[in-house]
Amino acid sequence: MESLDIEQLKGMSNFEVAALFLENSEKNTMHNTPINVGRGNPNWINTRARLAFNKIAEFGIGESAKTIDEADGDMAGYVEKEGIAQRLHDYLDANDKTDKFILDFLAYTENNMHLNQDDLVHEFVDGAIGNHYPVPSRSLVNVEKILNKYLEVSLYNGEKLADHTNVFPTEGGTAAMVYLFNELKISHILEAGDTIAINTPIFTPYLQIPELSEFKLKELDVSSVEDNNWQMLDAKFEELKDPSVKAFFVVNPTNPTSRAFSQHALDKIKEVVAANPEIIIITDDVYGTFVNNFQTIYSVAPKNTLLVYSYSKLYGATGHRLGLIAAHEDNVFDEIIAKRTAENAAIKEEFEKRYSLVVANPLDMKFIDRTVADSREIGLYHTAGLSTPQQVLMALFSLTNLIHEGEKDPYIEASKKVVDVRYNTFWKSMGIEGDHSAEKAEYYTVFNIYELAEKKYGKNFRDYFENNFSYLEFEGELAGKYGVVAMDGAGMGTEEGYLRVSLANQPAENYTITGKRIAELLAEYYDKFQQK
Structure with a gap:
C-alpha cells in the first residue's frame, strides 16, 4: 500500500481522494477482491x-x-x-x-x-x-412536453405545473450546474461578494464552484443535522429570510445523507420566499424517485426555484449524460434581470449588445433561453441544445413511467427494493438497526466511524481512537489493507469521521462483506487500544 499524506488528502476533493484509495485497494495487502462502495453509479439499467x-x-x-x-x-x-x-x-x-x-x-x-x-x-x-440540429435549440417540442409531464408525475406530489414550466435538457446534471452558475453571473443575478446559503452536507461541487475566483461568492452554511434526522433546524430557515442571502442551493434528497426535505421543511421554504421574495433556489432532485411521496421544493416555491434533474441514477444512464433544468414561466430570475436592466444603464447596454446577436428583442429574452445561448457562448446558439438522440432517450425513459400514471411503476418500485435490500444487508452486517424514516432515500448511507467505535467498544476507546487516528487513516487502511473504498463525508460538509457508502453499485452480498471488513479493521484498532 502506498503511503498517503493525510494533511494533503484533507485539502483535496473527496472524489480524488477516493480515486487514490481505489488504486491502493486494487493491490490491498490481504489480497481481497476490491469492493468500491464510494461511487454512486448504479449497477442496473432500464x-x-x-x-x-x-x-x-x-x-x-x-x-x-x-x-x-x-x-x-x-x-x-x-x-x-x-x-x-x-x-x-x-x-x-x-x-x-x-x-x-x-x-x-x-x-x-x-x-x-x-x-x-x-x-x-x-x-x-x-x-x-x-x-x-436540435430545433428549437432549448428542447424538441414534444420532448419538452413529455419531460414536463414526467417531472409533474414523479416529483411534484400532485401540484400541476407541467403546462407552466420551461425545460432545457442538458448533458447530465453536471452540465446543468455549470450552465446555471455561469448564467447567474452573466445575468448579474449573483455578483461577486454575494452571500449564498448551501444546505450541507451536499454533493462536493456545490461547495467548490462558488469559491472559484471567477465567482467569488460568500458561502453561508445552513446545515442539516443528524440529531434532527438530517433535516435543517428552524433557526437555519430563519437565516434564509435575511435579504442579504441571495441564493439557496440544495440537493433533495440529500447527498450524502439520503434524506428528502420533510413536509415541515417544505412549509418553512414557503415562509422563506414570503420573507425574502428575491431569494433564488436551486434544487437538485436526482434521487427524488427513491423516496415514497417525494415532493420537490420547486413544487412549493416555483417562482423562486430552478429545478435540476438527472436520469443517470434511476435509469442507469450516467454514461449517456441526461439531465435538465426546469424553470417556471413566471419566475424571479426574469424579474431580477428586468430590475438590473432598468436600474443600470451599463448592464442594459451589455445585455442589448450580447443578445442582439441571436434575438430581435434582447431585453425580452428569458433567463432559461439566455442559459441556452450562453451555454454555447452566444455565437453558437444556432447549434445549441442537447443532441437529439439524447433528448429522445430521455423522453423514452420518462414514458416508461408515464404509461403507469395513477398506479405504481414496477421499474421504480424495483429500484427502491434493490437499494432497500442492500441498505438492510449492510447495516445487519454491522450489527446495527438501520433507519427507515419516511424521508429516507436509501441510495446512500452514512455513518460516523468514531460513533461506531463508541457503540462497539465504549467511550474510552472512542476517545483514544479519535485523538490518535485520523478518519482518513482509517479509510486509507480500509482500502489499502482490506480492499474496501468508501467516500469521505467531510469533503461534502459533514463533521470529520463520516463515511458515505453507496448502495447503488454493488450486489447485495458485497455489502455484507463491506460491513464485516469495516468491523474487522475497527477491531484491529481496538486491539491496539487494549495493548497500549
Whole structure:
C-alpha cells in the first residue's frame, strides 16, 4: 500500500481522494477482491427505453431509405412526416414486448396528452437518427412536453405545473450546474461578494464552484443535522429570510445523507420566499424517485426555484449524460434581470449588445433561453441544445413511467427494493438497526466511524481512537489493507469521521462483506487500544 499524506488528502476533493484509495485497494495487502462502495453509479439499467430507442432508430433507417437509397444501402435519405405514425403502427408487433411498449406510449401520448401523433413520431424518429440540429435549440417540442409531464408525475406530489414550466435538457446534471452558475453571473443575478446559503452536507461541487475566483461568492452554511434526522433546524430557515442571502442551493434528497426535505421543511421554504421574495433556489432532485411521496421544493416555491434533474441514477444512464433544468414561466430570475436592466444603464447596454446577436428583442429574452445561448457562448446558439438522440432517450425513459400514471411503476418500485435490500444487508452486517424514516432515500448511507467505535467498544476507546487516528487513516487502511473504498463525508460538509457508502453499485452480498471488513479493521484498532 502506498503511503498517503493525510494533511494533503484533507485539502483535496473527496472524489480524488477516493480515486487514490481505489488504486491502493486494487493491490490491498490481504489480497481481497476490491469492493468500491464510494461511487454512486448504479449497477442496473432500464432496458425498456433502450430497446424502444433501438427499434425506433431501425424503423427510421427504413423510412430514410424510401427517399434516398444509394451505395448498396449505406446511404439513406430523410424521413417523411405525413402518415409516419400509421406506418410505425403497421411496423410494430403487439405481441413483442418492446413493440407493445411503443404502442402503449403512443396511446398514452394521444389519449392523455393529446399530442399530434405524426409530429411526435417524426420528432422521435428523426431525433433518434440524429441527422438534424436540435430545433428549437432549448428542447424538441414534444420532448419538452413529455419531460414536463414526467417531472409533474414523479416529483411534484400532485401540484400541476407541467403546462407552466420551461425545460432545457442538458448533458447530465453536471452540465446543468455549470450552465446555471455561469448564467447567474452573466445575468448579474449573483455578483461577486454575494452571500449564498448551501444546505450541507451536499454533493462536493456545490461547495467548490462558488469559491472559484471567477465567482467569488460568500458561502453561508445552513446545515442539516443528524440529531434532527438530517433535516435543517428552524433557526437555519430563519437565516434564509435575511435579504442579504441571495441564493439557496440544495440537493433533495440529500447527498450524502439520503434524506428528502420533510413536509415541515417544505412549509418553512414557503415562509422563506414570503420573507425574502428575491431569494433564488436551486434544487437538485436526482434521487427524488427513491423516496415514497417525494415532493420537490420547486413544487412549493416555483417562482423562486430552478429545478435540476438527472436520469443517470434511476435509469442507469450516467454514461449517456441526461439531465435538465426546469424553470417556471413566471419566475424571479426574469424579474431580477428586468430590475438590473432598468436600474443600470451599463448592464442594459451589455445585455442589448450580447443578445442582439441571436434575438430581435434582447431585453425580452428569458433567463432559461439566455442559459441556452450562453451555454454555447452566444455565437453558437444556432447549434445549441442537447443532441437529439439524447433528448429522445430521455423522453423514452420518462414514458416508461408515464404509461403507469395513477398506479405504481414496477421499474421504480424495483429500484427502491434493490437499494432497500442492500441498505438492510449492510447495516445487519454491522450489527446495527438501520433507519427507515419516511424521508429516507436509501441510495446512500452514512455513518460516523468514531460513533461506531463508541457503540462497539465504549467511550474510552472512542476517545483514544479519535485523538490518535485520523478518519482518513482509517479509510486509507480500509482500502489499502482490506480492499474496501468508501467516500469521505467531510469533503461534502459533514463533521470529520463520516463515511458515505453507496448502495447503488454493488450486489447485495458485497455489502455484507463491506460491513464485516469495516468491523474487522475497527477491531484491529481496538486491539491496539487494549495493548497500549
